[in-house]
Amino acid sequence: MSRYIRQTQLKDFGPVGQKKLSQSKVLVVGLGGLGLPVLQYLNAMGVGTLGLMDQDLIELHNLQRQVLYSEQDIGRLKLEVVHEKLSTQNSQTHFNLHDSFLTKDNALEIIKDYDLVVDATDNFPTRYLINDACVLLKKPFVYGALHSFEGHVSVFNYQNGPTYRCLYPNMPSAEEVPNCNENGVLGVIPGIIGTFQALEAIKVLTGIGEVLSGKLLLFDGLSQRSTQIGFKLNPKNLELKKLQDFYEPLDCDVVPAITAEDFQSLLDSKTDITLIDVRTEEEFTERNLKKAINVPLDCLELASNHITSDDTIYVICQSGKRSEIAVKKLQDQYPNKQFINILGGMNKIASLCP
Structure with missing residues (x-):
């Protein structure tokens, strides 16, 4: 048959x-x-x-x-x-x-x-x-x-x-x-x-x-x-003639960022850093980085408890989208600090260190 x-x-x-x-x-x-x-x-x-x-x-x-x-x-x-x-x-x-x-x-x-x-x-x-x-x-x-x-x-x-x-x-x-x-x-x-x-x-x-x-x-x-x-x-x-130069939502604000590869190298160097994870509590519990502090994006006002004396603070989420939003908000709140988004977020970090 x-x-x-x-x-x-x-x-x-x-x-x-x-x-x-x-x-x-x-x-x-x-x-x-x-x-x-x-x-x-x-x-x-x-x-x-x-x-x-x-x-x-x-x-x-x-x-x-x-x-x-x-x-x-x-x-x-x-x-x-x-x-x-x-x-x-x-x-x-x-x-x-x-x-x-x-x-x-x-x-x-x-x-x-x-x-x-x-x-x-x-x-x-x-x-x-x-x-x-x-x-x-x-x-x-x-x-x-x-x-x-x-x-x-x-x-x-x-x-x-x-x-x-x-x-x-x-x-x-x-x-x-x-x-x-x-x-x-x-x-x-x-x-x-x-x-x-x-x-x-x-x-x-x-x-x-x-x-x-x-x-x-x-x-x-x-x-x-x-x-x-x-x-x-x-x-x-x-009538399209070619692809656009980039495919991301248009945004006039430039968000400081670091690649997941460079951030992983920073972690491997044992450098002391401040890292804020803006995913939900459930996502954070499932998998997180040891240095990370969980402050969900919708509770970002609580980040003040974790803003240290460090001039540079890293921000991560699952894909890099929520952390980008968080960086913009935190930068407005704390203009004397530098907040850096981790591109690709936990998804990319996981692919580097499964």
């Missing part, structure tokens, strides 16, 4: 649809709550080539929604674990492993080799980067986003249809961006939205059904209701 007989016996799919899948190449950016269900279904259904892209390590708090991982996988690279497990699920699939985050420097070179990109990320800069690269390369991409009990799905740049910028023209500022580490998401919601994304990918690759192009699907998990909102193409968004 054929492995894919339950698909090939479908009148509107058949052997032709299966052949299209086997010849397809899909890049999935992000191996978290959205990326895992996307990959498990595309892999099981017979997509010929899957690109896996991430550089994060598996942490305990991931397991609540990233259900491919187990407790034994904590501390390992997501990329390695996903490759191992998907290879046992379908030995016929060819995998391309991209051990990096998507950046302005690598986006065009990587995406050009794929038919479709699935955005399984959790941040605005990468979404705008994926969009712009896909517009330049004329590649469609499947979008998914999460917030609390809700999720969004759409398909952009499909057959010269609307782009991400047609729906969201401007990137929000750092202060406007909701933070998933603080706001949270119900564990099952990524599975639902990721499965929706996998379905849209199958439709794009095989030409069956009606693709969510020019439509934003809004799913409310608490009411089990979904709504579709239509939006139109702004032709100017297809």
Whole structure:
């Protein structure tokens, strides 16, 4: 019996649809709550080539929604674990492993080799980067986003249809961006939205059904209701000639920063420093640096208890976003001190010292 007989016996799919899948190449950016269900279904259904892209390590708090991982996988690279497990699920699939985050420097070179990109990320800069690269390369991409009990799905740049910028023209500022580490998401919601994304990918690759192009699907998990909102193409968004110089929220303030590599060298040198960790208490308890003092971002007024005689104070969070906000606020409060943001935060530190 054929492995894919339950698909090939479908009148509107058949052997032709299966052949299209086997010849397809899909890049999935992000191996978290959205990326895992996307990959498990595309892999099981017979997509010929899957690109896996991430550089994060598996942490305990991931397991609540990233259900491919187990407790034994904590501390390992997501990329390695996903490759191992998907290879046992379908030995016929060819995998391309991209051990990096998507950046302005690598986006065009990587995406050009794929038919479709699935955005399984959790941040605005990468979404705008994926969009712009896909517009330049004329590649469609499947979008998914999460917030609390809700999720969004759409398909952009499909057959010269609307782009991400047609729906969201401007990137929000750092202060406007909701933070998933603080706001949270119900564990099952990524599975639902990721499965929706996998379905849209199958439709794009095989030409069956009606693709969510020019439509934003809004799913409310608490009411089990979904709504579709239509939006139109702004032709100017297809006139893009090159990638932007950078993909971060525009900000006139220059925030002093240090790379995670340089900060790790500072720690290794045993230099006495003051380090404030502005993550939540739960995040801090799960994993922290020995020298760190936990002052959550929403309790930043308590930092006064820990402002020492040191002229320079380092600030860290999970990814570098909340700590950047904290540095701005602390600098205003204590103009005679220098506060330095640690780029990449605990995510980057963990990748240096797993």
